[in-house]
Amino acid sequence: MSDAMAGKTAGSYKFGVKALFFDVFGTLVDWRTGVAREAETHLKPRGYTLDWLAFADAWRAEYQPSMEQVRSGQVSYAKLDILHRKSLDLVLPRFNVRDLPEDVAHSLNLAWHRLDGWPDLRPAFIRLEQRFLMAPVSNGNIALMVDLARRNTVHFDAILGADIAGDFKPKPQVFLAAAEAIGLAPSACMMVFAASHTTDAIGAAACGLRTASIARPDEFGMGKSATVCEVPVDVAAQDLNDLADKLGA
């Protein structure tokens, strides 16, 4: 039971929601242009000229397969930083980048720690955090979330998600461990995700959480992403400010 906020929120807000759980990559931060920028920063001085956005897409394309090995039980849980590095080592040769010095590869792998939030992130968080407990429930590890929050000057009450559960979304354990850690029933928690992230919508709802989609048309390139979730959600918002409006924050 989360006590300090209970008096402020119980029964006061739509759906009885007391905590907002956030997907992060694509929902709060723009991974695609950030990773492209970091790739250029690290590789261009070494003489490489890639299609930087294509490189970001290729790296991200290894994301689900790398986690699926853990979800399926083939390999034991490893932090996303480690999976990102394995994926990076797969993707670099495809772009004819070879023999990158270890310190450069290590620093490039931390590109995911240096992503910028969508423009609505900070103003909306300042509103939402007055009313709700706020936590990422991301497949990113704790250190990665800490760095993204610092970089974008937003606060979370706790870092929940994969590292807490020892598994990756959309496994039910990740959503349920987050609710349990923050001391709330799943029905008092709302999962917030980019509208194209159907697995978050299905996974969270199946665990009894409330759901909110954010349009995010540009996650995979300008206007390329679905802005309406394929499955029903409790709140469909244009951006995080719209979510704050719709939750009465």
Add this chain to the structure above:
Amino acid sequence: MSDAMAGKTAGSYKFGVKALFFDVFGTLVDWRTGVAREAETHLKPRGYTLDWLAFADAWRAEYQPSMEQVRSGQVSYAKLDILHRKSLDLVLPRFNVRDLPEDVAHSLNLAWHRLDGWPDLRPAFIRLEQRFLMAPVSNGNIALMVDLARRNTVHFDAILGADIAGDFKPKPQVFLAAAEAIGLAPSACMMVFAASHTTDAIGAAACGLRTASIARPDEFGMGKSATVCEVPVDVAAQDLNDLADKLGA
């Protein structure tokens, strides 16, 4: 590797410390007068007149024995909220409090979520958080830490400690899991604890963390607590502002 802060702190601060890990009960918050106040609030209206501070001391006296059952492997890990409740049920009859309604007992158990910080907590955190990653490494569970931070208007970058490690301090795993979760070597982390908490000092140092003691003479009653740690520490501070001074924050 914690990246966002690295540029700001690497090599700039004493001992190369990048993260401050805080003990909470007694170090950041005054559990004794807070629990006594909550006991009075819950029990006095039901006709009880106890020595409220003695009641707080008796409840706290069950703290180490309850955790020792977990540390020794006799019982599996349970959140501190659950251990606090078991201890409460042991202690109430000793003060001739019987047949308390469940909702009152449940609310009284959450006394530990409603503790106030020592007066230096907030101003010092505002200074320290500019320079260091900040996390509780407490035996309290995540929801408990979230509520204490909200109540006292302080921010943590992440909630580390018992719930992350699945065990209680001073087991080495708790200190090591905290450093690992935040992506830093133990030597880049400093454990901060009330000077009388010798087990934090010994446990953290044995794991390679830096150590800082805070005097806290009043934790167990006015002027009753040791203000100098029994074992050597890297920094011995009078309060958290003095710690900030001594770390150059």
